[in-house]
Amino acid sequence: MKIILSGPADRPIYERLKNGIKAQIVSGELSAGSMLPSIRVAAKELGVGIITVKRAYDDLCGEGYLYAEQGRGVFVSNAGSAALAQKNLQEFADKMLALKQVATALNITPEQAEKIFREIWRKD
């Protein structure tokens, strides 16, 4: 498998690695039960520290997206992908709610907001 970093470059690498793995779980590229590369292999592939990768894996295990089997490796958990997709939607909805309040304060109509949003999307 390919391991990726995702998110702004000024964020800590372990955070970007976590985001990258989460994104691959959501997209289905990493399906439930698939094994991740060992910590040392991943560190080498990404050119980052061993502890950095370990921290990302440990965090994701703690959050339930991955699980570790002693002596075998680290795997994507069943619950991970569905829960993550749901959580991402919720997180996005929360951000939109905050934006809606800004829009209301600035007298921006839903139509205008939608137009701006689509425009940003298109340019990206």
Place this chain on the structure above:
Amino acid sequence: MEKCEYGLDKEGLTVDLGNFRLDNITLKVPRGCITGLIGRNGAGKTTLIKTIMRLNAACAGRILYEGLYFPEHEEEVLNKIACVFDSPVYGKNARPKQIVKYYRRAYKNFDEEKYNALMARFSLPHDLKLSRYSFGMNKKYCLILALCQGADILLLDEPTAGIDPFDRSAVVELIQEFMQSENHTVLFSTHITEDLDRIADYIAMIDGGKLKFMEEKDELLNSYRLVQVSAITDEVRAVAMGIKSTPFGVTFLCKAEDVPEGASTKIPTVEELFVALTEQGVAAAPDGNPFGM
């Protein structure tokens, strides 16, 4: 890390070279990890590495390698440690095919197969004089020799100083390949290059012959912020380090908890942290301990 044992343990190491002194340095280098040693030129990085290799006699303190004390078990320990110095130690007229003969005799675990594979991989000719090797080729060659000694601990003095980015990435790659074994440990001194710093797990900083700190890199960097503000207040000045004024505003380094409200911040790189701490005169801090250690 998985194991908390130390690959290399230097207890209260003191070296006195007359005009230069390493002062009571206690550095524990964790096994299975990469530790980067940072410090200005003349801070004591090379002296420390040479002392570990017993090229300088320590006048106090001991070096412990997995429970074996250095002076008493010199042969066992030296067989476990490979070192690449900042300047080549072979004569310019030597050719790799002659040098390797010596290595075969000197190191009972010398891995000839790996040696030949690495020479081929980096297109290093066996019968060319080292004087005809480029600077980058020489650096790679010294590293390859060290990697093939069958050592568990690799000490590297400025492994990427003066070489181009292409050769630098080869060096980084070789170090990370070596680290595929959990029993391997790397300590390198660095001239602060981002690719090398990225692979370090711990950062140790020495200044004026003293160890200033030794911390896990991610935690260390994450505890500081590089801040940009339009103007600086006296309150901010009290917590700011390495303040730089530009026509567009002021940038400085501070502890993450001291970031002024609403300021734009980012996590510093090793280089940014190093420059700001050095400018701040870490050595001159009143309690000598600005890191809460």
